[in-house]
Amino acid sequence: MTKGEDTKQAILERASQLASRIGLETLTIGRLATEMGLSKSGLFSHFGSKEALEVQVLEFTAQDYRAKVVVPAFQMKPGLPRIQALFDNWLDWVTINTQEGGCLFVQAATELDDRPGMPRDYMEKWQQLWFETLAEAARRAINEGHLRADLDCDQFAFQFNAILFGYHNSQRMLKDPRAEGYARAAIAGLLAHSRA
Amino acid sequence: MTKGEDTKQAILERASQLASRIGLETLTIGRLATEMGLSKSGLFSHFGSKEALEVQVLEFTAQDYRAKVVVPAFQMKPGLPRIQALFDNWLDWVTINTQEGGCLFVQAATELDDRPGMPRDYMEKWQQLWFETLAEAARRAINEGHLRADLDCDQFAFQFNAILFGYHNSQRMLKDPRAEGYARAAIAGLLAHSRA
DNA sequence: GCCAGATAAGAACGATCGTACTATTGTGTC
DNA sequence: GACACAATAGTACGATCGTTCTTATCTGGC
Numbered sequence: 001m002t003k004g005e006d007t008k009q010a011i012l013e014r015a016s017q018l019a020s021r022i023g024l025e026t027l028t029i030g031r032l033a034t035e036m037g038l039s040k041s042g043l044f045s046h047f048g049s050k051e052a053l054e055v056q057v058l059e060f061t062a063q064d065y066r067a068k069v070v071v072p073a074f075q076m077k078p079g080l081p082r083i084q085a086l087f088d089n090w091l092d093w094v095t096i097n098t099q100e101g102g103c104l105f106v107q108a109a110t111e112l113d114d115r116p117g118m119p120r121d122y123m124e125k126w127q128q129l130w131f132e133t134l135a136e137a138a139r140r141a142i143n144e145g146h147l148r149a150d151l152d153c154d155q156f157a158f159q160f161n162a163i164l165f166g167y168h169n170s171q172r173m174l175k176d177p178r179a180e181g182y183a184r185a186a187i188a189g190l191l192a193h194s195r196a
Numbered sequence: 197m198t199k200g201e202d203t204k205q206a207i208l209e210r211a212s213q214l215a216s217r218i219g220l221e222t223l224t225i226g227r228l229a230t231e232m233g234l235s236k237s238g239l240f241s242h243f244g245s246k247e248a249l250e251v252q253v254l255e256f257t258a259q260d261y262r263a264k265v266v267v268p269a270f271q272m273k274p275g276l277p278r279i280q281a282l283f284d285n286w287l288d289w290v291t292i293n294t295q296e297g298g299c300l301f302v303q304a305a306t307e308l309d310d311r312p313g314m315p316r317d318y319m320e321k322w323q324q325l326w327f328e329t330l331a332e333a334a335r336r337a338i339n340e341g342h343l344r345a346d347l348d349c350d351q352f353a354f355q356f357n358a359i360l361f362g363y364h365n366s367q368r369m370l371k372d373p374r375a376e377g378y379a380r381a382a383i384a385g386l387l388a389h390s391r392a
Numbered sequence: 393g394c395c396a397g398a399t400a401a402g403a404a405c406g407a408t409c410g411t412a413c414t415a416t417t418g419t420g421t422c
Numbered sequence: 423g424a425c426a427c428a429a430t431a432g433t434a435c436g437a438t439c440g441t442t443c444t445t446a447t448c449t450g451g452c
Contacts, residue, residue: 003449004399021310026221030438041442042400050440101310110306113368114217114297127369158362158378159385165365166358172309173323182354189355193389199419199429225410237411238430246410 008046011036012060015053020061021101023111024054024119054119061104062126069093070133079144080191083137083160087187090164091180095171105130106168131157138194148196159190204242207232208256211249216257217297219307220250220315250315257300258322265289266329275340276387279333279356283383286360287376291367301326302364327353334390344392355386 001009014036019027029050033043047053073085094103101107109127112120134157141147147156163186170179197205210232215223225246229239243249269281290299297303305323308316330353337343343352359382366375 002398007399023219023221023307025219028438029440039401040440041402044441045400048441107306109365109369110303111219113365124369127365131370152381154374155378155381158366158375159359159382161365162358162362162382163355165361166354169305169309169323169357169361170354173305173320174327178350179354182351185348185351186355186358189389193385203429224408226408235431237413237432240411241430244411 004046007036007038009060011038011043011046012057015057016061016064016104017100019054019057019101020104020107024057024108025111025115027054027057029053051118055122058104058108058119058122058126065093065105073137078137078140079146080141083141083191084187086134086137087160087164091167091183094168095180102168102172103164106165131161134160142196145196147191147194151194156190156194160187163187163190203232203234205256207234207239207242208253211253212257212260212300213296215250215253215297216300216303220253220304221307221311223250223253225249247314251318254300254304254315254318254322261289261301269333274333274336275342276337279337279387280383282330282333283356283360287363287379290364291376298364298368299360302361327357330356341392343387343390347390352386352390356383359383359386 011032015027015032018032018035029044030040033040036043047056069086069089073082073089076082076085090103105123105126108119108123112123131154135153138147138151138153138156142149142151142153163183166186167179167183170176170182176182207228211223211228214228214231225240226236229236232239243252265282265285269278269285272278272281286299301319301322304315304319308319327350331349334343334347334349334352338345338347338349359379362382363375363379366372366378372378
């Protein structure tokens, strides 16, 4: 990898961290440059515009998310183990993981929902993919005989995702130590009532 | 009500709308002044600081929320009718209602979670109150014999709230027309499995 | 070790931010 | 209707925003 590409990746990594805490809009070229020890224009020239930076931050984070949450889960056996892994990996991603400000996608989802533009377009596409991933995992669980055949997989994906959002809020805004327990119990309940 | 108090209320109403769309941070004194047909300094003098404005926007919205979501629900008979009303009223608040950018509290919760200060403090206090309100409604439902006696009311509040967040996201980011159906089904499921 | 091109820095731009001050206009009271 | 004071406007401030353009430094292939 060339030198320029190297620093660009480093910038995106730092930007992803920062954006998960303060948001994409509040993330500023000047501040990011200072934190990276670069000049404003030096950093800027890697992206060409603030909007392009935002999109690439989302892309970078999506790649990380795939590698740490989705791919390991799909290496598990299909069915309940895979679904449970999706949840566990996501919990690690949000809490233990690099994402010091929680999940950037949760942050960006509410920040971008009323702000048209390329970042919003990317975010919407990504979230559709995420829901499809969840629904697909549920479909495989039906095939395995783990979940009941008449389960609405889109409904399942909705509820699974809702628990993640609920956890993220209770964990980060309320700092409620019981949040993880609540989320685990909610997932367990969802799985129990979806069983064959 | 004096003249100054009158315009101040009008400012807060407009600010609440705007903030629900673009966020508290992006909400700007200059832009708000322009939209209100006031001068920047004229508007500013009502609040004294940006942070104070943000807090008062949250307070204003909380008052509205109470009047449109909580109070009408608690005028319903305790138990399931009241819980169902809390959900229905919230749906109206987010979709039909004045909140053109969705629920300001959902927006502010993710925006403020990593930003210390008085707005965050107020937001946290408010959300604790909201969870307590939900748990209290569940406790009353147990007393009425509508929900089972061993129900964990805090767990119930967590899951109820999670569904609201999930709906908010699917409705506003994905613009998924099935979002309301998913949310209604999820609430129905939660109530079914909490029944006596 | 030179040289082309990649990479970064520097300086400047108009715009807008929050805030402080002063001046003007409006309102309600006697 | 004059007067005290509330309400709003005007102006200016330093800081920072995203972006452009020009200049300097670094890197890798011959």
